[in-house]
Amino acid sequence: MTERLILLGVGTCQLEPGRATSAVLLELDDLRLVYDFGRGTADRLASLDLRQDDVESIVLSHYHPDHVSDLVPYLHAASHSRTDPRSRDLHIYGPPGLDDVVGRLLGLFGPGSLVVEERFTVHLEVVESGTLAIGPHRFEYRHLPPAGNHGLKLARGGRSYALTGDSDFHREEIDFLSGVDLAIFDSGHLSEDQIVELAVASRAKRMICSHIYEPLDEVALNARASARGYTGEIRIGHDLMELGLSG
Ligand SMILES: [Zn+2]
Numbered sequence: 001m002t003e004r005l006i007l008l009g010v011g012t013c014q015l016e017p018g019r020a021t022s023a024v025l026l027e028l029d030d031l032r033l034v035y036d037f038g039r040g041t042a043d044r045l046a047s048l049d050l051r052q053d054d055v056e057s058i059v060l061s062h063y064h065p066d067h068v069s070d071l072v073p074y075l076h077a078a079s080h081s082r083t084d085p086r087s088r089d090l091h092i093y094g095p096p097g098l099d100d101v102v103g104r105l106l107g108l109f110g111p112g113s114l115v116v117e118e119r120f121t122v123h124l125e126v127v128e129s130g131t132l133a134i135g136p137h138r139f140e141y142r143h144l145p146p147a148g149n150h151g152l153k154l155a156r157g158g159r160s161y162a163l164t165g166d167s168d169f170h171r172e173e174i175d176f177l178s179g180v181d182l183a184i185f186d187s188g189h190l191s192e193d194q195i196v197e198l199a200v201a202s203r204a205k206r207m208i209c210s211h212i213y214e215p216l217d218e219v220a221l222n223a224r225a226s227a228r229g230y231t232g233e234i235r236i237g238h239d240l241m242e243l244g245l246s247g
Contacts, residue, residue: 001027003245005161005184008034008044010210010237012188013066019239020044021066022211024163024184026154028245031137033057035152035163038066042074044239052078052086057134059141060094061165062149063101071105075114075122085116091123091134095143095150098126144172151176156245162204166211169194177202182243188213192221195234199225205232208243212236 004027009020020040025048026033032055034041045055061067071092078086092102102124106114115122129143129150140153144167151164159181167173167186177183177198187195187209195216199207209216221234 001029001032003028003156005182005243005245006048007184007208007210007237007239007241007243009038009040009239010212010241011040011239012211012213013039013064014213019212022165022186023067024210025050028137028156031057031135033059033134035059036061036067036165037070037074039069040239041070042077045074047240051084052081053088056088056091058090058092059132059139059152060092060098060102061151061163062095062147063097064147064166067166068102068105071102072108072114075106076109078120079112079114079116086120089121089123091125093125093127093132093134093141095148096126096128097148098124142172142176144168144176145170153180159245161245169198174198174201177204177207180204182206182208184208184210184237184243186211187216192216192224195221196224196228196230199230199232199234200228203230203232207232207234208237208241209234210237 006025008023011019011021021038023036023041132139132141142151144151147166149166153162162180162183164185169190183204188211216236218236
């Protein structure tokens with residue numbers, strides 16, 4: 001498949017027409033994974049004509065509802081859809097607490113309601129901050145304060161891509177984005193001053209604002225960052241925005 005990132009949503013817990021909560025689809029030649037799975041993610045995957053068995057891995061940044069809640073409708077459909085029942089195992093990766101939070105979520109409605117054991121298994125795989133291995137792929141999976149959140153970073157063809165999930169403005173965030181070719185970052189917990197500062201300090205080449213709470217002014221952000229010597233580009237993300245992994 002074409003190697004690409006698609007922003008499934010750029011929103012937050014706020015209910016906004018046209019905006020799902022922040023989640024990213026990553027497609028590599030031999031892997032399709034979804035990073036975070038909050039409100040609207042399942043519908044966005046369906047709108048891309050992706051069937052249940054097309055998605056093998058979900059990586060959770062942390063356990064706030066806006067990052068996990070659509071696991072319920074997604075797995076309900078996996079088990080009981082008549083047009084697209086799941087037959088392939090699903091791997092869910094997340095920080096410590098995975099069994100407690102996601103295990104309880106999946107068990108909430110009783111046996112067989114979200115996972116029909118005869119057809120597929122959901123594997124819950126706890127990942128400590130550091131390296132996440134999925135098949136032949138190695139991701140950096142890094143704790144970013146303050147919400148117990150974990151960013152995901154991938155190196156591919158001499159380029160680097162970073163997703164921050166739900167972060168804040170701090171030294172760890174700057175280090176995580178330092179010099180990356182593309183960052184899809186939580187801009188909603190940052191002020192406009194901090195977004196500019198993050199661009200200038202990290203020197204990330206392209207920065208896509210996601211997890212958006214307040215309206216953002218793309219022109220003004222770029223002008224202010226540029227005046228501080230930033231040579232990259234800041235863009236406001238939107239749902240279903242597609243970004244290639246090359247060029
Ligand atoms: Zn969030």
